[in-house]
Amino acid sequence: xxxxxxxxxxxxxxxxKLNELLELGKQTNGIRLGNKSVSFTVKIEVxxxxxxxxxxxDIGMNTPFASSDNKHCxxxxxxxxxxxxxxxxxxxxxxxxxxxxxxxxRSNLIGFYKNQLDxxxxxxxxxxxxxxxxxxxxxxxxxxHFVYREFFESLxxxxxxxxxxxxxxxxxxxxxxxxxxxxTRKRNxxxxxxxxxxxxxxxxxxxxxxxxxxxxxxxxxxxxxxxx
Numbered sequence: 273x274x275x276x277x278x279x280x281x282x283x284x285x286x287x288x289k290l291n292e293l294l295e296l297g298k299q300t301n302g303i304r305l306g307n308k309s310v311s312f313t314v315k316i317e318v319x320x321x322x323x324x325x326x327x328x329x330d331i332g333m334n335t336p337f338a339s340s341d342n343k344h345c346x347x348x349x350x351x352x353x354x355x356x357x358x359x360x361x362x363x364x365x366x367x368x369x370x371x372x373x374x375x376x377x378r379s380n381l382i383g384f385y386k387n388q389l390d391x392x393x394x395x396x397x398x399x400x401x402x403x404x405x406x407x408x409x410x411x412x413x414x415x416x417h418f419v420y421r422e423f424f425e426s427l428x429x430x431x432x433x434x435x436x437x438x439x440x441x442x443x444x445x446x447x448x449x450x451x452x453x454x455x456t457r458k459r460n461x462x463x464x465x466x467x468x469x470x471x472x473x474x475x476x477x478x479x480x481x482x483x484x485x486x487x488x489x490x491x492x493x494x495x496x497x498x499x500x
Contacts, residue, residue, distance in 0.1 A: 284310050296433065321435045325394025328486025330446070330478050331400070331423050333358070334464075339479035340486035343389040349381055352419065357381055365454070373441040382426050391434040398485050399424055400443035425492040442491040449492070451475075451483035456492060 284307075290312065291322050294458040297316030304311040327342040337345045338477040341416045357378050364371035386495050417443055446468075455470035 282310055285473045287392050318432060318435045320437055321395045322499055324393055326396040326398060326486050327394050328398045328482045330482040330485060331420060332478060338482045339389065340482040345385045349384045352381065354381055358417040362413040382423055386426050386430055394436050396437045396439060397431050398439045398441050399427060400485060401440035402443055409463050441485055445492050446484040447477060447481045449484050482488060
């Protein structure tokens with residue numbers, strides 16, 4: 273019913289995601305009407321987990337998710353990767369039907385990556401606190417379509433459903449810092465390979481960064497970095 277008491281019947285098609293949410297909670301009375309859509313609200317009662325492990329997640333273009341429990345997600349979904357979708361987006365005119373379709377494809381791909389995480393044993397999920405990443409920096413049209421914020425928001429929504437606490441940590445030098453001894457130097461990382469120049473620890477660069485994110489380490493400031 274509208275505010276003036278007028279009854280309006282709206283036919284709609286339910287989908288898998290809505291059915292899953294209705295199994296977990298109860299639909300509220302209010303709805304939101306859009307130009308081409310109807311949005312429903314589902315109230316879900318979730319208790320935060322008391323027991324579990326703390327997992328850090330490093331996000332990137334080539335390796336969408338790398339977690340500190342040494343689990344890497346599959347990069348390809350039906351032959352597409354985040355890199356290929358962003359390349360396709362860079363060739364589309366912003367606001368066109370093709371552009372909007374590619375944005376939807378990108379969101380679906382993020383969901384595919386996120387669902388590969390094992391949420392059952394996680395108590396706390398730590399992610400990078402990235403703000404103003406490209407502020408006053410020149411970046412290609414291709415890189416501008418890689419959206420960190422959409423990745424993080426998708427992770428947060430799923431974490432709420434599983435009762436997992438989300439913590440944001442400072443991302444400074446996490447990719448250059450040795451997760452074994454703490455030695456931080458730009459030369460430690462070369463592409464996807466990480467090798468500490470002090471203790472000799474070697475690992476996948478994304479995995480090393482995710483371990484640093486999972487640990488409760490103090491942030492490295494510019495003063496400390498200049499002192500090497």
